Amino acid sequence: MAKLMVVGDATVDQMFFVDALPEPGGEVTALRSVLEPGGAGGTLATALARLGHDVTIATRVGTGPFSALALRHVQASGVDLRLLQRDQRHETSSVTILVTPDTQRTMISALGASRYLDSAALEPQHVQSLDALVMSAYSLVAGPQREYAVQALAYATEGGVTTFVDMGSGAVNALQARLLPLLRGVDYVLMNERELFALTGESTISEAVTGLRAQGLQYLVVKGGEMGSIVVTPELTELVEAMEIDDVVDTTGAGDYYTAAFAHGILAGLDQLQAAWLGNVAGGLNTTRVGAQSYELDIATLERHAALATTRPA
Numbered sequence: 001m002a003k004l005m006v007v008g009d010a011t012v013d014q015m016f017f018v019d020a021l022p023e024p025g026g027e028v029t030a031l032r033s034v035l036e037p038g039g040a041g042g043t044l045a046t047a048l049a050r051l052g053h054d055v056t057i058a059t060r061v062g063t064g065p066f067s068a069l070a071l072r073h074v075q076a077s078g079v080d081l082r083l084l085q086r087d088q089r090h091e092t093s094s095v096t097i098l099v100t101p102d103t104q105r106t107m108i109s110a111l112g113a114s115r116y117l118d119s120a121a122l123e124p125q126h127v128q129s130l131d132a133l134v135m136s137a138y139s140l141v142a143g144p145q146r147e148y149a150v151q152a153l154a155y156a157t158e159g160g161v162t163t164f165v166d167m168g169s170g171a172v173n174a175l176q177a178r179l180l181p182l183l184r185g186v187d188y189v190l191m192n193e194r195e196l197f198a199l200t201g202e203s204t205i206s207e208a209v210t211g212l213r214a215q216g217l218q219y220l221v222v223k224g225g226e227m228g229s230i231v232v233t234p235e236l237t238e239l240v241e242a243m244e245i246d247d248v249v250d251t252t253g254a255g256d257y258y259t260a261a262f263a264h265g266i267l268a269g270l271d272q273l274q275a276a277w278l279g280n281v282a283g284g285l286n287t288t289r290v291g292a293q294s295y296e297l298d299i300a301t302l303e304r305h306a307a308l309a310t311t312r313p314a
Helices: 040-050 065-070 072-076 112-116 124-128 143-159 169-183 193-200 205-214 254-267 272-286 299-308
Strands: 003-007 011-017 032-038 054-058 094-099 105-110 132-136 162-166 188-192 220-223 228-232 237-241
Touching: 003 040, 003 143, 011 065, 032 040, 032 065, 032 072, 040 054, 040 072, 040 132, 040 254, 065 072, 112 143, 124 143, 132 143, 132 254, 143 162, 162 254, 169 188, 169 193, 188 193, 188 254, 193 205, 193 220, 205 220, 205 228, 220 254, 220 272, 228 272, 237 272, 254 272, 254 299, 272 299
Parallel strands: 003 054, 003 132, 011 094, 132 162, 162 188, 188 220
Antiparallel strands: 011 032, 094 105, 220 228, 228 237
């Protein structure tokens, strides 16, 4: 079991399943609606704790019922809340998600309390006593939370702590080229194809990867959904095929489960290809439930599905 800190948002996802998106000024009726715990930070922390790790989350929530909902799975999975901050002025962050029958998601984020995570409460020993720091790039966007995230990365670098940073479309769009300097020195950077192209301005994976290598990012993972994922190291660039999933119902949180399982694999001593395979399996399994954190993934389940599938790397 490793000791980890997760820095990122714990939110409430307001999910509406619709036949189609409304026209501007129009209205549609949802086929189904749910409120679920979400946010990259909350989902990463929950998944890593369910995989048996000693996890602390650094996040900030408001007061009232949304805070309890945002933390429901975080608390139930045993995540340490000693670095949790409660905001008396701002509401808990939330995301409104419209899901169409092809499982595509259209999202509206309300930033809320997360952006006010106060770096004055962060001390070097909070990070330097860890085996790994896992961070959502949304934490690097703006406000006091950005200061907290940058300081946490600095403490991790100084202490030789393994670092993982997971991109997000909103973070890449907000920061663009300003994001790259913040990622130098990070051990593992993970993103999907859309984020890769937005971050680099390139239109092919090979050109984008070459550009990131030139910027000093040597260990990358590009998540490609149904395609699988691409592992990039100084020695190789290789596709790890996806695990086939027939009953995809919701892709919310699949990328976060991927990152959690990948980090789990690396910390367990696996190579990047084997860790990416665990990520593919975890992300795939998560798409079979509604909600970012609804699939209760433990080590035995992850390893069983990883061993049974025929496309796993050698």
